[in-house]
Amino acid sequence: MTAVETPTGVLLGTFTPGSPEWEKARGGLCVTATEIAAVMGLSPWQSRFSLWHKKAGLPVPPFEASPQIEWGNRLEPAVVGKYEDEHPDLILLSTGTWRHAERSWQRATPDRLIALREDIDGRPVGIFEAKTSPYGDDWGRDGTDEVPVYYRCQVIWQQDTLGLHARTPIGVLIGGCDYRELYVDYDEGDAKLMRDAAAEFLRTVEAGERPPIDGSDATYQTIRVQPDGLEDRDVEIPAEDAARYETAQRQMADAKSELTAAKATLLDHIGDGKRAVVGDRRIAYRTVRGGKTYSLNPYTSKDTAA
Known part of the structure; x- marks a missing residue:
């Protein structure tokens, strides 16, 4: 079963990750749940600078799926199944890419949506995220809210986009055998902070106001792919x-x-x-x-x- 309605979410469609349709739903002048941490300067994978260039349609390094990402995707159904085994009164619904009903630039693609098994209409009551981690860095004990800050940003953005503000469980499989359930509570103050930051970020993209260069590898790799060709000439630089x-x-x-x-x-x-x-x-x-x-x-x- 696929969820098609949430309090403030508009379903754009269910797309295959990496497909042109998937890229289109997540591209352009919008901010997705996986991008909001970069907007906030909290992502270990992207910087504001690299994301800005992507949104501006400028060259960015090609995406390369790491072994961690590959196995995270392969093991996602196993984590989903474990959560359903632990919570027989709930079912996890397949889902797609959503936008906020009023803020069309606010996008999210949750892993699953939660519904009560007894509800024959399958109305979503919450969000579920499935993660994997080789070593468990930054993950707290089972039942706590000690999750990596970039995942907390992702989940609150999803909650805010779809209007599903219930406590969100994250099932994480650590080291292939240590399953834990941790939680993210919706915080309206943090959600507003992220919305304001995202709106300002998109304004700078439209205005062509490039973020300052920072020390992240994502920024360096983005600058590295900007030139096209080589001219044998000297370039005067500031002392x-x-x-x-x-x-x-x-x-x-x-x-x-x-x-x-x-x-x-x-x-x-x-x-x-x-x-x-x-x-x-x-x-x-x-x-x-x-x-x-x-x-x-x-x-x-x-x-x-x-």
Whole structure:
């Protein structure tokens, strides 16, 4: 069953992710639930700068599905099924891409909508999100509201778009075997803050007012794909920008040396173990090939799949 009506949502359609129809429903001058965190400067995947260029129709790096995203999509039905097993009085409805009835630029594509099993009309009463995470960074204990801030933005945007303000459960599968249910409560103040920020962001796109350059990789990659071609010519740049670049290069060399020493220290602590931890917090993990250390990798919140 597919939900077709919510208090303030207008269903645009059910589209295959990545299809031209899907891109059209989420493109142009609108802000989706997966984009609002970037507007707020809280996304680990996009920056305001990269999103601005996308909305302005300028070149952006091609989307590449990471293994985390691929397996998040593959495991979504398993997480959905587990939630339904845990809550036999509820059913999860398939859904599509929605816009707000009054703010057509406000868009959302929830994973599922929740209905009461006893309701033969299948009227949605809430939203459900299914997530996966390799290591559980930024996820709290089962039953809490300790979710990554960018997912909190996503869920509140969905609640606000569809007018479904009930507490939203997020089912997350961590490490392939640790299932937890966490929650996001609707907050009108935060919703208004995001609406205002989104409206201002779209105004800057229409006005051609590019956001300032920040230090995110998404911004750098966006700038990298802007030029088309190569001309053999000199370009005069401000002296302060040259000094900033040269200083950063020196600092990077110093930081690289310090990082090498820090990694060597951690590996010395780990020995033939796998992980470096401080209490309940995982710091880094060791990979091995042929019995010898191949690499030492940090645990970061970016390892959490969308």
